[in-house]
Amino acid sequence: MRVVVLGAGIIGVSTAWHLLERGHDVVLVDRQADAALETSFGNAAQISVSYCEPWANREAPLKAFKWLFDPEGPLKFRPQLDPGQWLWGLKFLAQCNDAAFERNVAQLVALGQYSHTALKDIVASTGIHYHRVTRGIAHYYTQQRSFDDAGHAAEVMHRHGVNRRVISREELLRIEPALQAFAHRIVGGTYTESDESGDCRVFTQALARQCVQRGMQAWMGHDVERLNTAGGAMQSVRLRERSTGHTRTVHADAYVVACGSYTTALLKQVGVSVPIYPGKGYSATLRLLKPEAAPVVSMIDDALKIAISRLGDQLRVAGTIELGGFDLTLDTPLARTRSAMLVRRIEEVFPGVADTRLPEQGGDPQFWCGLRPATPTNIPLIGRTAVxxxxxxxxxxxxxxxxxxxxxxALAELISGQQPAMAFQCQGDVAHRGGWMPRVSSAT
Ligand SMILES: Cc1cc2nc3c(=O)[nH]c(=O)nc-3n(C[C@H](O)[C@H](O)[C@H](O)COP(=O)(O)OP(=O)(O)OC[C@H]3O[C@@H](n4cnc5c(N)ncnc54)[C@H](O)[C@@H]3O)c2cc1C
Incomplete structure (x- = not known):
């Protein structure tokens, strides 16, 4: 079968790889010059099966309201004149209860475990190096009240087969001695040994190259302009080459849209409605001054909800979510405040370990932002649409x-007519059409 995969982030490239593994001809399309140059570029690097709590929980509405007025607050809703944003917000609110939370966690953990195995298989068969660190993920808590609740979070993960343990400050320091200078502020932690970290961009670009070596056509630098249908089925896709302006039409037996936050607009062209809205986040990648004193274990700072990962001789810190459209600027006052907060926290927790000077102070932090393609449940949409x-x-x-x-x-298995070995609940209309993720609907 000839399959066109639209979007070369981690999701599109991974789909392409698994389609090739099943003997399909694959064409991968992206508007950027290489794979993983948008959201998959500078994320927090965590393979985090243990920390997959959805944003939507019982306490989220109150916290989100409080953070409306805090430029450094982890979650920020910036109201737009966009009905899509408000509709998404209402669907999100509908998920803010214990029953939905439990249901969503169950699916996220199931996909996390299935995915972790799939990642290890790819690494074993390709030998890709991407600053992988298999030393687990630790959470440190600086607020007693939050640490008291950590037991509950760990228990939820235990119920789903993930061994996230509550640990004392002393054990945390044995696991990651680099926290020593900040130890007086830490009240305790949790630790999941089976989690890991690594550079998503490096991995995705290397995997894309291996796909090309296996015969995949990669049409980079092409905008996907139009999905063409006839009689309720896809006919072709119209692309426009960015450098020349030339258009070309591509035909295939199957078409996969893996365009992150831009998926919503593309699918809307053919009457398919999906609840994906961009959640802007920031990261800073810092040069290490004292690699021997820097953390190796990937971490979550619970108070600020930021993640920290070691990537070779650099330290990546990332976090915060802004629901306010497709803006990708880094030079607004809000963006500057949020980026500076990440770097300031690194200096506070690991003093003198990385170059945390801002550019105006002569430093060279690599600031970045990306748009998380967010659904109200946190659960991705994987499957066949009604077209x-x-x-x-x-x-x-x-x-x-x-x-x-x-x-x-999972998607490559479905396209190949196989049933993925995953304990997913079937929900929504995608279920009977060959997928099992919820709520892909069609107006046609
Ligand atoms: C600050 C931050 C920290 C994060 N930390 C983590 C973490 O630690 N662990 C984790 O698991 N996840 C993390 N994430 C989430 C993760 O990065 C994203 O979920 C993931 O990168 C999404 O991948 P994707 O392939 O769907 O999207 P993308 O990587 O954005 O890929 C979509 C591709 O589609 C292309 N595209 C879109 N529209 C068109 C068009 N019209 N024509 C042609 N091409 C098009 C884009 O160029 C892009 O390459 C983080 C995200 C952020 C922002």
Whole structure:
């Protein structure tokens, strides 16, 4: 079968890889010059099966309201004149209860475990190096009240088969001695040994290259302009080459949309409605001054909800979510405040370890922002749409790197007529059409 995969982030590239593994001809299309140059570029690098709590929980509405007025608040809603944003917000609110939370966690953990195995398989068969660190993920808590609740979070993960342990400050320091200078502020932690970290961009670009070596056509630098249908099924896709302006029409037996936050607009062209909205996040990648004193274990700072990962001789810190459209600027006052907050926290927790000077102070932090393709449940959409030959693999929100390998494998299995070995509940109309992720609907 000839399959066109639209979007070369971690999700599209992983889908392409698994389609090749099953003997299909694959064409991968992206508007950028290489794979992983948008959201998969500078994320927090965590393969985090243990920390997959959806944003939507009982306490989220109150916290989000409080953070409206805090430029450094982890979650920020910036109201737009966009009905799509408000509709998404209402669907999100509908998920803010214990029953939905439990249901969503169950699916996220199932996909996380399936995906972790798929990632290890790819690494074993390709030998790709991407600053992988298999030393687990630790959470440190600086607020007693939050640490008291950590037991509950760990228990939820235990119920789903993930061994996230509550640990004392002393054990945390044995696991990651680099926290010593900040130890007086830490009240305790949690630790999941089976989690890991690594550079999503490096992995995705290397995997894309291996796909090309296996015969995949990669049409980079092409905008996907139009999905063409006839009689309720896909006919072709119209692309425009960015450098020349030339258009070309591509025909295939199956089409996969894996365009992250831009999936919503593309699918809307053919009457398919998906609840994916961009959640802007920031990262800073810092040069290490004292590599021997820097953390190796990937971490979550619970108070600020930021993640820290070691990537060779650099330290990546990332976090915060802004629901306010497709803006990707880094030079607004809000963006500057949020970026500076990430770097300031690194200096506070690991003093003198990395170059945390801002550019105006002569430093060279690599600031970046990206749009998480967020669904109200945090659960991605993987499966067939109501339009014939049209499939979707998008909406991975905060966990696209964690869920990337498995999402690609699952969709490739479905396209190949196989049933993925995953304990997913069937929900929504995508279920009877050959997928099992919820709520892909069609107006046609
Ligand atoms: C600050 C931050 C930290 C994060 N940390 C983590 C983490 O630690 N662990 C984790 O698991 N996840 C993390 N994530 C989430 C993760 O990065 C995303 O879920 C993931 O990258 C989404 O991948 P994707 O392939 O769906 O989207 P993308 O990487 O954005 O890929 C979509 C591709 O589609 C292309 N495209 C879109 N529209 C068109 C068009 N019209 N024509 C042609 N091409 C098009 C784009 O160029 C892009 O390459 C983080 C995200 C952010 C922002």
């Amino acid at each position: 014939g030959k049209l499939w979707v693999n998008a909406g991975h929100g905060t966990l696209g790197w964690t869920h990337g390998a498995g999402s690609g494998k």
